[in-house]
Amino acid sequence: MFIDSHCHLDPYTYENDDPALIPAIIERARAAQIDTMITIVASIKDDNLGYAMNLADNYQEIYFAAGVHPHEADEVSEEILAQYATALKNHPKALAVGEIGLDYFYNLSTPENQRALFRRQLNMAKELALPVIAHIRDAHEEARAIFREEFSGNPALIHCFTGTAADAAAYLDMGFYLSAPGIITFKKGAELRDIFATLPHERILLETDAPYLAPVPYRGRPNEPAFMVETAKVLAETWQLSLTEVAKITSENTRRFFNLPAV
Ligand SMILES: [Zn+2]
Ligand SMILES: [Zn+2]
Numbered sequence: 001m002f003i004d005s006h007c008h009l010d011p012y013t014y015e016n017d018d019p020a021l022i023p024a025i026i027e028r029a030r031a032a033q034i035d036t037m038i039t040i041v042a043s044i045k046d047d048n049l050g051y052a053m054n055l056a057d058n059y060q061e062i063y064f065a066a067g068v069h070p071h072e073a074d075e076v077s078e079e080i081l082a083q084y085a086t087a088l089k090n091h092p093k094a095l096a097v098g099e100i101g102l103d104y105f106y107n108l109s110t111p112e113n114q115r116a117l118f119r120r121q122l123n124m125a126k127e128l129a130l131p132v133i134a135h136i137r138d139a140h141e142e143a144r145a146i147f148r149e150e151f152s153g154n155p156a157l158i159h160c161f162t163g164t165a166a167d168a169a170a171y172l173d174m175g176f177y178l179s180a181p182g183i184i185t186f187k188k189g190a191e192l193r194d195i196f197a198t199l200p201h202e203r204i205l206l207e208t209d210a211p212y213l214a215p216v217p218y219r220g221r222p223n224e225p226a227f228m229v230e231t232a233k234v235l236a237e238t239w240q241l242s243l244t245e246v247a248k249i250t251s252e253n254t255r256r257f258f259n260l261p262a263v
């Protein structure tokens with residue numbers, strides 16, 4: 001059984017309003033042995049938070065995380081941050097603050113606002129005693145400096161890790177976890193695959209980031225949790241372990257990181 005530690009199960013990110021879509025995706029995940037999914041509230045628009053809480057209420061295998069993405073740092077309001085904090089504090093299936101961080105690749109919000117929001121939400125996570133799921137793109141060094149200042153000794157997961165071997169080592173030194181995206185199945189993903197081959201197994205999680213980044217052989221299609229098995233197969237190859245062992249190791253890591261009950 002596998003855990004998808006990071007997916008976006010909502011009509012907004014899938015850009016598809018068909019009410020049957022998400023239930024069908026969850027059905028296919030079950031059939032593919034994905035026994036737990038953590039849906040990440042990706043946008044402050046369209047009541048995505050309400051949608052995630054509703055899914056968590058209705059499906060035993062769904063948990064959620066909420067945080068304001070760096071893309072929306074220019075748009076966020078006090079009201080939204082308060083709403084997120086309340087949900088995270090009160091909902092029994094809220095696991096983490098995320099995804100939060102810095103994205104200097106797209107720079108959809110100003111770097112100043114991204115940094116301020118990142119600091120703010122790290123402190124929110126400390127107050128709520130929750131781990132964070134970080135989205136860091138083209139900003140690893142600066143992110144680590146902020147983590148050291150605001151979040152030292154607290155648990156963080158660098159989701160969809162695509163940094164260098166040196167970045168990975170630096171995060172592991174800080175006690176952080178890293179999650180392997182579908183990119184490791186890509187032809188162009190050889191370098192990242194080689195990095196994951198050398199990392200300590202007990203700090204690695206699996207994710208889809210669905211609907212984005214579908215792994216081979218599903219490239220070009222909207223991604224979904226069921227497809228994560230392909231990423232797991234590649235990780236098994238690079239670690240020279242069986243698929244069952246990879247499922248066990250990555251599921252245990254995910255449960256430990258998010259304080260999920262053991263099964
Ligand atoms: Zn992300
Ligand atoms: Zn994401």
